[in-house]
Every structure is written in C-alpha cells, then in structure tokens.
Amino acid sequence: MTTFRVCWCFHRKFRGATDGPPKPIKDLFSSYSDNGFMGLDHLQRFLVEVQGETSATRETAKKILESRDSKHVFQKKGFNLDGFFRYLAGDDNPPLNPSLGVYQDMTAPLSHYFIYTGHNSYLTGNQLSSDASDVPVINALQRGVRVIELDIWPNSTNTEVEVRHGRTLTTPAEFSKCVRSIRENAFVASPYPVIITLEDHLTPDLQAKVAQILIETFGEMLFYPKSESLEEFPSPEDLKLRIIISTKPPKEFLESKSMKDKEHELQKKSEEEPWGESDGDFEHKIEHDHDEHGEEDHDDGDQFYHQPTAPEYKHLIAISAKKGSHKELSDSLKVDPHKVSRLSLSEQSFAKAIVSHGPEIIRFTQRNLLRIYPKGTRVTSSNYNPVLGWIHGAQMVALNMQGYGRSLWLVHGMFRANGGCGYVKKPDFLLNTNQDGKVFNPNTTLPIKKVLKVRVYMGDGWRLDFHRTHFDQYSPPDFYTRIGIAGVSADTVMMRTKAIEDNWAPFWDEEFTFPLTVPELALLRIEVHEYDLNKGDDFGGQTCLPVWELRSGIRAIPLCNRKGEKLNHVKLLMRFEFL
Incomplete structure (x- = not known):
C-alpha cells in the first residue's frame, strides 16, 4: 500500500531593499543638479536653501563629497542620485549637530541647570528584590548621568558600610566598591561634576568610616565647601572633574535608651523580615505612608541614629539637603538670600505642590536645587513624567535608570542637548522675574512662538x-x-x-x-x-x-x-x- 503525504506550505515573499530614493528626494536632486550630476555649487546651494546651513561654503560641500564613497561620487567632485540619497540617509547627516558640542554658558550656578539624575542608582532591577551592584552605577555614568544615589546602611554586624535598599529583599553591595567605580567612570562621558547623594542610615563611627573611604578614594577630586553652608552654588565650569557629596546634615542630639531600643527593633525586623508582608501589602504600606503621613520615603535619608555626627563626615557635605512634606512646604520653599540648599520631594508631593505653590517652586529653584524622586510603590522601577519637573524649574528630576519606557526616553532626549554633557542650561524665563515680580507660569497659555x-x-x-x-x-x-x-x-x-x-x-x-x-x-x-x-x-x-x-x-x-x-x-x- 502506498502512502501519500500532502504538505500544505504557505509561501510568502519578503521584499528586498527599497527601490532606490523616494520621489521627493528624486525631485530635490533634479532641482539641484544638471544632467544627473550634483556638483560643488549645486550641493552648496542645497545646504543653504534646504538644509538651512546658511554659512555653508564650497569648502563645506567639498568636505562632504571627499568623505563619501567614490563609487557614488564622480571623481570626488559631485554626487549622482544614489550618492546624494546615501548621504542624506547616512550617519553624517544627523538631526543634531555633532560639532556643536558643549555650547551653553557653563559658568552660572548649578541651580541654573537641569542635571541628569538617577534614583537608587545601585539597583540592577526592581526596587524590592533585585541585587545592589556597582554595575548599574557604571552604566549610568557612562551614559552621562551626573547624579548618583547611594543608600548606605550598616552591615549585619554594624562594622562595615553597605549599599542596599533598606527594608526590602534587595541584596547589598560593598560601599567602597561602588565608590571606586564612581571614581573610575565619573568623567568618561563628561568632564562636568558628579554629585553623589547619600541616603544615610549610619552610626557616627560608620559615618567616620564613610568619610575615610571617600577621602582616600577621591582625594583632590572631592569638592569641600569653605563654610558649613554655601551662599551660592559654584558653576559646572568651576566644578569640572570634581565629586560633590550631598546629603541631609545628620541630627546631632543624643538618643534616649527607648529610642535606641525602638530603632534596634525596627532594624532587626527589617533585616530578618522586611515589612513582614507580601509584595502587594508592601506596595500598599508605602502608598499609605506617602499619602497619610507626609513624605515618609524610607530610602531618602531619614536618620536611624541620633548621636553626635562624625565631624570629618559633616565636613564633606557640600550640598546640604532637606526633605519637605506638603504640610511644611511653605517653610521649605522660603528662599534664604544667604544660604542655598537642596530640597527633595516625592512625585506625589511635587504634584500637589505645583497646584498650591507653583510660583514659589519656580522662585525657589532660581537659587536652590529641587530633587524629585519616584514614589515608593514603583517597585518595578517604573517612572513618572519628568517634563512636569523641568517646566517648573526642578534641576534633579530623578528617575529609575534600571528599566525602560517613555519617561526614560524623554530624559535621554533632554540630555542629548548641550553636547550630552549631563547639564542643560535652563531657559532664562525660569531664572528671571518680570517687572511685576512674577515668575513663569507653565499653566498659562502663551502666544505661539x-x-x-x-x-x-x-x-x-x-x-x-x-x-x-x-x-x-x-x-x-x-x-x-x-x-x-x-x-x-x-x-x-x-x-x-x-x-x-x-x-x-x-x-x-x-x-x-x-x-x-x-x-x-x-x-x-x-x-x-x-x-x-x-x-x-x-x-x-x-x-x-x-x-x-x-x-x-x-x-x-x-x-x-x-x-x-x-x-x-x-x-x-x-x-x-x-x-
């Protein structure tokens, strides 16, 4: 008996390469060529009239032709149609001018710039159970990020300092290794200053150890303030190749025995059984803390130990940080003419603040730094819309760099500007007041510019x-x-x-x-x-x-x-x- 096998096969044809330049490009070439040849004069005219390069000369056109494959250029003197199309579609014709470099004024105070800022820079993945490592810190610096955040905690024996996301299941990284990686990669992408924001949960003896590690690792790279508080921030130009430490000045009063016992109990619970809740309960807990008790962001620098500060540690704090809640916002946003600082707000607090204190926020950011950070429920390392921060003058719009998505794409786009140096000068209207003493209002519909x-x-x-x-x-x-x-x-x-x-x-x-x-x-x-x-x-x-x-x-x-x-x-x- 003969068996016949029937095979039903679906055949489909993949199209090959494009059939050459599209009609609009052919028409342009025809307008700027003679008999299928675009010479130097034709190309120069095209650069001026179509490309908007008003300063283009015959020498400019000649350099373009000389850089092209001779197969598509007649004796280096002109383009054929295919050569012209390949030039337009090639790497030598990007949307941003690669020769522009860092062109903005870099001599204004730090508060006059948007700064490429990361959040929990040491995490390899989600905010709840991923590893802490120096690898994402390296990746961020090589991309051009200028603000690196490290949460620093005592290890299990209270003898060493480690980097981890407190009260979660994230594994720790060695603090000294993270710091060494910052030193080795800080200025690979940009010579402008790197700011390290330390979220400090240390005892004074471990603060002293941190100070020793920072001094030994960075040496003369460290920027030391001349006094306890800065009257005005230095400029990015003044701070080239420098490392700046920013954190909340530690509280300096002796803890009571009851406080010590309470904190020991909390620390033990966090190490043995973080939150003692499931992932869903964890998210609910943090959301509850944010909404009901002000900005209780547990990874943003609240002090566990209220003992006298190690003086060598305090001396390193160049940018003094404070944390505001919605209830205290009016006080937090007061501008001190003799002192500058950094204020941190969660994305929820910021969203509320721009409704109730919009002008005060912009006025505050004209002299001071404002840092916005993701809410604690973003355990998957998702992000918020950064544009809302920028249009209100916030310099440090901190995003989780571990993931991806449209929020990060916007950040990448913003910091492609100014040569990709990690500092983008704020527009003048965010830095000035008008004749009536008013500041820019992002919610006002202005004329089309x-x-x-x-x-x-x-x-x-x-x-x-x-x-x-x-x-x-x-x-x-x-x-x-x-x-x-x-x-x-x-x-x-x-x-x-x-x-x-x-x-x-x-x-x-x-x-x-x-x-x-x-x-x-x-x-x-x-x-x-x-x-x-x-x-x-x-x-x-x-x-x-x-x-x-x-x-x-x-x-x-x-x-x-x-x-x-x-x-x-x-x-x-x-x-x-x-x-």
Whole structure:
C-alpha cells in the first residue's frame, strides 16, 4: 500500500531593499543638479536653501563629497542620485549637530541647570528584590548621568558600610566598591561634576568610616565647601572633574535608651523580615505612608541614629539637603538670600505642590536645587513624567535608570542637548522675574512662538537589525510612526502616520505641524510601531530630540531600542522646518 503525504506550505515573499530614493528626494536632486550630476555649487546651494546651513561654503560641500564613497561620487567632485540619497540617509547627516558640542554658558550656578539624575542608582532591577551592584552605577555614568544615589546602611554586624535598599529583599553591595567605580567612570562621558547623594542610615563611627573611604578614594577630586553652608552654588565650569557629596546634615542630639531600643527593633525586623508582608501589602504600606503621613520615603535619608555626627563626615557635605512634606512646604520653599540648599520631594508631593505653590517652586529653584524622586510603590522601577519637573524649574528630576519606557526616553532626549554633557542650561524665563515680580507660569497659555513642520518620508534598516519573522511570521511588517511633542500642556500632542502594509522600507511622506508656545522646553517624540490587529502592536524603535537643537532640513534619524540603546541600522528620513 502506498502512502501519500500532502504538505500544505504557505509561501510568502519578503521584499528586498527599497527601490532606490523616494520621489521627493528624486525631485530635490533634479532641482539641484544638471544632467544627473550634483556638483560643488549645486550641493552648496542645497545646504543653504534646504538644509538651512546658511554659512555653508564650497569648502563645506567639498568636505562632504571627499568623505563619501567614490563609487557614488564622480571623481570626488559631485554626487549622482544614489550618492546624494546615501548621504542624506547616512550617519553624517544627523538631526543634531555633532560639532556643536558643549555650547551653553557653563559658568552660572548649578541651580541654573537641569542635571541628569538617577534614583537608587545601585539597583540592577526592581526596587524590592533585585541585587545592589556597582554595575548599574557604571552604566549610568557612562551614559552621562551626573547624579548618583547611594543608600548606605550598616552591615549585619554594624562594622562595615553597605549599599542596599533598606527594608526590602534587595541584596547589598560593598560601599567602597561602588565608590571606586564612581571614581573610575565619573568623567568618561563628561568632564562636568558628579554629585553623589547619600541616603544615610549610619552610626557616627560608620559615618567616620564613610568619610575615610571617600577621602582616600577621591582625594583632590572631592569638592569641600569653605563654610558649613554655601551662599551660592559654584558653576559646572568651576566644578569640572570634581565629586560633590550631598546629603541631609545628620541630627546631632543624643538618643534616649527607648529610642535606641525602638530603632534596634525596627532594624532587626527589617533585616530578618522586611515589612513582614507580601509584595502587594508592601506596595500598599508605602502608598499609605506617602499619602497619610507626609513624605515618609524610607530610602531618602531619614536618620536611624541620633548621636553626635562624625565631624570629618559633616565636613564633606557640600550640598546640604532637606526633605519637605506638603504640610511644611511653605517653610521649605522660603528662599534664604544667604544660604542655598537642596530640597527633595516625592512625585506625589511635587504634584500637589505645583497646584498650591507653583510660583514659589519656580522662585525657589532660581537659587536652590529641587530633587524629585519616584514614589515608593514603583517597585518595578517604573517612572513618572519628568517634563512636569523641568517646566517648573526642578534641576534633579530623578528617575529609575534600571528599566525602560517613555519617561526614560524623554530624559535621554533632554540630555542629548548641550553636547550630552549631563547639564542643560535652563531657559532664562525660569531664572528671571518680570517687572511685576512674577515668575513663569507653565499653566498659562502663551502666544505661539515658533511652528515646527515635520515631514516623515520613509524608514529602513529593520531587515538588518531584526529577524525576518520578528514582527510577523508570514508577512513583512506593517510599520507606522507616532510623532509628537512633550512640553508645556499647550504644546503636548501626539499624532501618527498611516500604517504601510507589508514593507520593510515603508514610505509615508506625511507632514505634521506643531505650533509651539514654549519651544525652549519642547522635546520631539518619535516612535515606530508595527500594526498587528490580533496580538497587539510591536515596537519598532524610538528616539526623543530637543526641539531647540534640531537642525532644519532633511535629516537621518537613528532609532533606539526600548532601553535607549541605538539600533545598528534603523533610521527614519525626515525633514524639519521652523516657521
């Protein structure tokens, strides 16, 4: 008996590379070339008239041609169509000017800058049960983060200092190892100062040990204040290659026996059975503490031991920190003309404060530092919207760098500005008062100051960075682009292109217009997704760019993965115009 096997096979064809430049690029090339040749004069005119590079000369055009592959350039004297397209879509044509570098004034006080700030910088994952390590500290510094937070606690024998998230199941890291890693990586990405915020839960003898470790590790890199309090913060320029310690000045009164017993009991409970509750109860407990008892953030520097402070430790505190609750906010936000400090607020307290004390917050941040940190219920290391902090003048908008998501993408976008040095100068309107003595109000709808037009031409590179079945098992992907603005409420918007079916190199050619009332605080959000009706849309790449540094003209936009790491080949070709 003969057996016949029938095989039903589904055949589908993956499209190859794009069929060359899209029509708008062909039309542009035709306008700036003769007989299929774009010479020096043509290219210079294109740079001035389309790319907005008004200072471009024939020498500028010559350097561009000389840097290109000779296969697409006629004797280094001009582009053919393919060479022109490859130039536009290449790495040499980014949306931000790489030669700009650090261009902002870096000689103003620290309070005049947004500062790239991390929260619980030592955690490798979630806030409840991940490991503490120096690895995420290294990663943050290499990315350009300028504020590193370390929670410091006694070890189980009260003889050494360790870094861990107190009253959780997170494993500890060695304090001295974290400090050494900071020294070795502090200025890899930027020469501007690194601020270490210490959340201190130590006895005076261990504070003395911390002081010894810091002095031995950093030596002359440490910035020492000349007096117990600063009258004004030094500038980033003055503090180049320096390490700054910031923490709450320890309380200096003797503890009673009952207080000592109570704290010993709490510490023992936290080490043996953190909270004594399940994960769900843990989240509820912290949320309850925040909402009912003011800002009881257990990892933000509350002192366990009320003994005389080790003088050598106190001497190292260059930026004095304090913590405010909503009840005490009016007092916390008072501006002392003879002293500056750092105030910390949780995201919930800050959200309430901007409603009741908006002008006072902005006035406070003109001289003092404001740090905002995630609420304790963010045990998965999620984050809040950082823009709300920036538009109210907060310098240290601290985010959990261990995860990923749109909040972190916005932070990455903000600190691409000013050469990626980790310090971005605040706009003047956040630093000044008007003739009536009033400060900037982010909730006021202002006149339109600038209009940004964005045309999304096309995208490519996914076929090289992703497996051919990554998005769909049996067909090429259906990509669409989401594009919008993050900024003051009047400017914030999100739009999208249509989905292009079955194409690895989608061509949209759609234009979007963004009227901006405060372009100085606007970030351009770009995301690509793959439409899938059945299983939900897939992620295809993202980036975020500071509008105030966007170069006009046709630019190649590299996209990043969810963690903010640049994909190898994926780019969008877009055009920016400012009206």
